[in-house]
Amino acid sequence: MSNSTPATIEDVARIAEVSIATVSRAIHTPEKVANSTRLKVNQAIAITGYTTNAMARSLRLGRSNMILVVAPDIGDPNFSNILVGLENEARSHGYGVLIGHTQNDPQRGLEYLKFLNSNQAAGLILFTGILPFGHQAMTARLPPSVGVFEPVFNGGIPYVGVDDIEGARKAIDLLIAEGHRKIAFVGDSRTRLAHRRRRMGYEAGMDAAGIGADLRIVLEGDGTIESGRLAVEQLFMRDTLPSAFMCVNDQTAIGVMIGLGARGYDVPRDFSVTGFDDVPQAVFTSPALTTIRQPRTLIGKHAMALLLELLSDGQPAETEILLRPDLVVRNSVSAPSRAWR
Amino acid sequence: MSNSTPATIEDVARIAEVSIATVSRAIHTPEKVANSTRLKVNQAIAITGYTTNAMARSLRLGRSNMILVVAPDIGDPNFSNILVGLENEARSHGYGVLIGHTQNDPQRGLEYLKFLNSNQAAGLILFTGILPFGHQAMTARLPPSVGVFEPVFNGGIPYVGVDDIEGARKAIDLLIAEGHRKIAFVGDSRTRLAHRRRRMGYEAGMDAAGIGADLRIVLEGDGTIESGRLAVEQLFMRDTLPSAFMCVNDQTAIGVMIGLGARGYDVPRDFSVTGFDDVPQAVFTSPALTTIRQPRTLIGKHAMALLLELLSDGQPAETEILLRPDLVVRNSVSAPSRAWR
């Protein structure tokens, strides 16, 4: 049973008294093997505890059973939830998940490119909106790939994300329903499509309510807590105060709440605030943040499923899968304060 | 350059006009190759963009360059930071990191055991305090392995963690220095060594201060937010109130603060609270949580370094590496309220 060296197909063949070819067939195309033979083989497998040597198999087949997942920052708590979805889906199809992170360092990207080149991964999941392999990427042969959150800039790669416009609409519609008219948008000017779309949702919502965006209260940050705080400062300096802040993500919203708190205001009594993403922290801010939830595990699951489809069909079934984001109502939104009514 | 099929060692050999053996040597033992030959080979490698096929190499060598990381829950935010340390260290030594999670399901564990059996990983990093492979684990041949956080129960496996006793001492000493005498400990009765050690640190600190633990205020929870809340309820029911709560981890501390808040008390004015771990949320609780920081990235780095050492030497350099946990002072601790003085 527990020998010093793992059983090979040859051990199984010897015990089952058949050839190794038959063993291989009994495993992969059992219908091509006589019942009695298959039985013998299965017994021999049970006896030896045989498992196919993945190295040999991959070498022979010319492809591995590993999927490389490259993210700019695997330390991001958002990432780990998606990873769960990715890993579950992969494993249930016989694939393993390899982790890589670039930290936006092109040198790192290059290492992963080499990695792919040496046939170590059959497919690629990309969290970055851009191929992280420098200009080499253009000439490189990439394996089937799928993006997460947004399309990959310089490659015609299908992706799985969330309907950012719809999500943003849910936030803005809530604010408007509560009676807000002057609603600031604190955006992210970096070039992520997701962020642009959230702003589009904001504008669409304002338009639909017949308000129209007031550009004086549409601010561009960079998605960090600090940029949320700064946005508040700017607005106070300019003296163009909204009654509510719709933020491009939770980090920004947290910054806005900190900025408001520092000036002695109460959320949601004095100002309402919404986020986007529903990061784990959103429960613990005070007040707890009303935000839009990204179905992270599900995103991971769909992304991996799409990739596996690509791997078997070769044809991308769809080029874009957008999941439905949900409004999570907590305590950072209320009707506008008296001053606004 | 970007042909349809990756270059093999044979392509390189042909262009360099040497044998494939020489190419292999030029790569792995360059000192055994004439300078001029090495030059030719390097040029040919540059021209072809050759990368060693990892499958073939692993098959030939009988071991892969992958490390399997098995955690009960990769969705845990604590995990992702450690992963950063693990991955960096692994990659800089030519190893890749494979992710697996068991969610405490023995069936899952078994799948990973098969995975290991099929030679897909050269080493194993375990986050669970117990071999997650069921009873099969006993008879199984495991590759070199390293535990994270605590020793692996049923295997003589070296591990990297934090000095929990010292960490707990830092928390209890702070509380005592602030003037607290009646300090509750909210523990975790599950069998994790780390949790037992934290309690030992608590007791040692109380003893050192000449107080001695009052068993009526030493509670056993299960490390969840809910169990922290429950602990508070228990204490109020029993009417044996402490002036401070030292909690076995941050989750518990958050629960305690929630419980206290629900009863209308203010932290730290009425009660002081400490946590352990310094999870990302600890910054966002109100008040921000004073806690003990685990150097997570460093733990990952050390764990992987130890494993790689094992992989090359075969001998565990040390059987236990304990890193120093740091006190992080935020706003959940102050001197006891008047009632206690």
Next chain:
DNA sequence: TTGTAAGCGTTATCAA
């Protein structure tokens, strides 16, 4: 210093 050739454990082709 270099080349020849065996063999790692599979899968797939071909023949029986």
Next chain:
DNA sequence: TTGATAACGCTTACAA
């Protein structure tokens, strides 16, 4: 339905 065998790309005795 089964078996013999070539090939996947590499490393490493062993020989030259």
